[in-house]
Amino acid sequence: MTLYRNLSIRQKQIVWAWAFLALPVLFYSVIRFYPTGNAILISFQDWNLLGDRTWAGFDNYAKLMADPVFWKVFQNTFVYLLLGTPVSLVISFVIAYHLDKLRFMHGFLRMLYFLPFMTSAVAMAWVWRWFYQPVPIGLFNNFLASVGIPQVNFLNSTTNALPSILAPAVWAGLGFQIIIFMAGLRAIPKSYYEAAKIDGVSTWTVLWEITLPLLKPTIVFLVVFSSIGFLRIFDHVFNMTSQNPGGPLNSTKPLVLMIYQTAFNSFDMGYAAAQTVVLFLVLLVVSLLQLRLLRDR
Amino acid sequence: MAIQGLKALAFGAATSAAALLASAANAVEIEYWQYFFDARVQAMEQLIENFQAANPDITVKMTHFPYADYRTKVAAAIPAGEGPDVVQLFYGWLNDYVAAELIQPLPADAFPAATIDAEFFPMVQAMKDGDAYWALPTAVRSLALFYNERLLEEAGVEPPTTLDEMVAAARAMTKVDGAGNITQVGITAGMTAQDHHWWREVLVRQFGGEPYVDDYKTVAYNSDAGVAALDFYVGMAEGDEPITSFGFMDEPQAAFKAGRAGMHIDGSFRIGSLNNTRGLKWGVTELPATNDGTRSNYSSYWVNAITTKAEGEKYDAAVKFMQYITSDEAMQVWLDVVGELPAKPSVGLTDANANDPVFGPFIKGLAYANTTKFANESGQRQLMVEMVERITLQGMSPAESLAIAAEAEQKLLDDYYASN
Numbered sequence: 001m002t003l004y005r006n007l008s009i010r011q012k013q014i015v016w017a018w019a020f021l022a023l024p025v026l027f028y029s030v031i032r033f034y035p036t037g038n039a040i041l042i043s044f045q046d047w048n049l050l051g052d053r054t055w056a057g058f059d060n061y062a063k064l065m066a067d068p069v070f071w072k073v074f075q076n077t078f079v080y081l082l083l084g085t086p087v088s089l090v091i092s093f094v095i096a097y098h099l100d101k102l103r104f105m106h107g108f109l110r111m112l113y114f115l116p117f118m119t120s121a122v123a124m125a126w127v128w129r130w131f132y133q134p135v136p137i138g139l140f141n142n143f144l145a146s147v148g149i150p151q152v153n154f155l156n157s158t159t160n161a162l163p164s165i166l167a168p169a170v171w172a173g174l175g176f177q178i179i180i181f182m183a184g185l186r187a188i189p190k191s192y193y194e195a196a197k198i199d200g201v202s203t204w205t206v207l208w209e210i211t212l213p214l215l216k217p218t219i220v221f222l223v224v225f226s227s228i229g230f231l232r233i234f235d236h237v238f239n240m241t242s243q244n245p246g247g248p249l250n251s252t253k254p255l256v257l258m259i260y261q262t263a264f265n266s267f268d269m270g271y272a273a274a275q276t277v278v279l280f281l282v283l284l285v286v287s288l289l290q291l292r293l294l295r296d297r
Numbered sequence: 298m299a300i301q302g303l304k305a306l307a308f309g310a311a312t313s314a315a316a317l318l319a320s321a322a323n324a325v326e327i328e329y330w331q332y333f334f335d336a337r338v339q340a341m342e343q344l345i346e347n348f349q350a351a352n353p354d355i356t357v358k359m360t361h362f363p364y365a366d367y368r369t370k371v372a373a374a375i376p377a378g379e380g381p382d383v384v385q386l387f388y389g390w391l392n393d394y395v396a397a398e399l400i401q402p403l404p405a406d407a408f409p410a411a412t413i414d415a416e417f418f419p420m421v422q423a424m425k426d427g428d429a430y431w432a433l434p435t436a437v438r439s440l441a442l443f444y445n446e447r448l449l450e451e452a453g454v455e456p457p458t459t460l461d462e463m464v465a466a467a468r469a470m471t472k473v474d475g476a477g478n479i480t481q482v483g484i485t486a487g488m489t490a491q492d493h494h495w496w497r498e499v500l501v502r503q504f505g506g507e508p509y510v511d512d513y514k515t516v517a518y519n520s521d522a523g524v525a526a527l528d529f530y531v532g533m534a535e536g537d538e539p540i541t542s543f544g545f546m547d548e549p550q551a552a553f554k555a556g557r558a559g560m561h562i563d564g565s566f567r568i569g570s571l572n573n574t575r576g577l578k579w580g581v582t583e584l585p586a587t588n589d590g591t592r593s594n595y596s597s598y599w600v601n602a603i604t605t606k607a608e609g610e611k612y613d614a615a616v617k618f619m620q621y622i623t624s625d626e627a628m629q630v631w632l633d634v635v636g637e638l639p640a641k642p643s644v645g646l647t648d649a650n651a652n653d654p655v656f657g658p659f660i661k662g663l664a665y666a667n668t669t670k671f672a673n674e675s676g677q678r679q680l681m682v683e684m685v686e687r688i689t690l691q692g693m694s695p696a697e698s699l700a701i702a703a704e705a706e707q708k709l710l711d712d713y714y715a716s717n
Binding site: 049135158 | 481543676679682
């Protein structure tokens, strides 16, 4: 007690800060840092979940490099990212930009856009899965067939399946991005627009010179946030292809699904952990890169 | 008065608690684990009730959870001294469970190997190691050909007995719309369902080949017979008059349930859900033979085993419970409730069961069934799925696609046996 009494006010504040921080620090150590460290350790071992763990060195990483499925999956993961992030950002910005100017039924429309974000991804994936079926049960193909257009193989195709799965995933995330964009738009001071109006500049110039530059923090946040989301895409893919997860022929399989299958179908924990470490590094590099590129200078 | 009442209540509560503790002291509680499948849980509840009535000093607590978590939870619980005393596992997992010391062999006095050899279907001998059995099934499953009676009647065909008849019947039941899109299939197809078993253990053998040699450690289907079997299988969805379509109505069993498929190959475990489908009139027959009468079938089973956690009086209770759930009576309950077939010919091949219009075809199939020894069932199935996809989606020739699948499966088997 005397020890505490002898501390300066500044030091006491630090002690209290750490006292309050202890709980979250402990919590994070146990549920975040310890499992993360353990996963990295397992990635250098062989373990089938039931038996002993045996040291394998870099075998799992060597296997990963030589596995053609891994490279296909790696590529798919980036296709999800590189298609999904720009497309969803552009669509949500366009909607937010126009919704912001609209007064009539504004709240109702905003709710409609936000609704998919609140819906369970699993339920949504299954509904879209049925939309995409061939005749006689698929909504889209039934429509095509009724107007005399040949059927489109949405999910049962190595080229169409990935975009078909990405579409509902983009749609589901729109609501959130629109809300964030609208908050960003509201935060831009009106005086800039008034000044622009007095000077008589065109709508395009206003958009390029005022709105977008001032939205930069919002855009940075959304790019990082949605990139992480697309790099970790799982539930849409798994539920839309649950008979043949990530199929056909691995054309829709993202890294997270491969990790899941390696761990819980093949029970090859070491190999799955090695894939997890790779995913972690990818997420880290992509996030750091985006923050650096989009940061204000 | 109120205080008196309160006192009486407290006294009553105390005595009944004491009574509960006293009875708990005499009783042994053992835990039984299985994965969740409605009919299996119901059947086990019924068995536990019967068992407890016969053994009032033993209580059995059943725990079940989704299939997806099953293996993980068992693996985590037993070493921690938590989990089950008696556990249900898939026959293909036995090696892993034995190697990890999760289960112990059944005692030879209660389960003499010679008696089991004589009484159970021979495929059960895969569970034997020397003179001891590691585990025993209550029930086994096999495949058969389900057919939609209405569609068969409408097309004027009989339930097929040979592959040629099957193709002809399927052709008669297939319907296409004006644009040539299939709106009703003659027979369902999809390696994701039970077809990979049908192709592997039945078609390959019927076309004169062997799917595997060397105790399922070496792939042997990459042969002329294998190519012929694959040609036949994929050919059903190709040509001018296809009789099926891969991925039709999302899932084969969904198409059959909806009455949009004439025939469907599936296991005996499907019976329960078909019975619950309103408006579906269905029948079932043995898997079609070749013209010279060659037949084959695929059978699989779940087994029960005593875990290493069970010791002392719990072990004795677990042995008693194992004896009951592998008894003739338990097998009949399992057949009636789940639709899975008794693991002993003496129960399965009774006249009543063998001539049963529903169970009969499955039970007859057991007589000539083969049991694939999987290293990783879902992984090996995936290779079959991709083998067909390379042909249907990428236009690869069946022979080439088959060779790729055989090589990949051999690698999978080699890796598995190298580490076990």
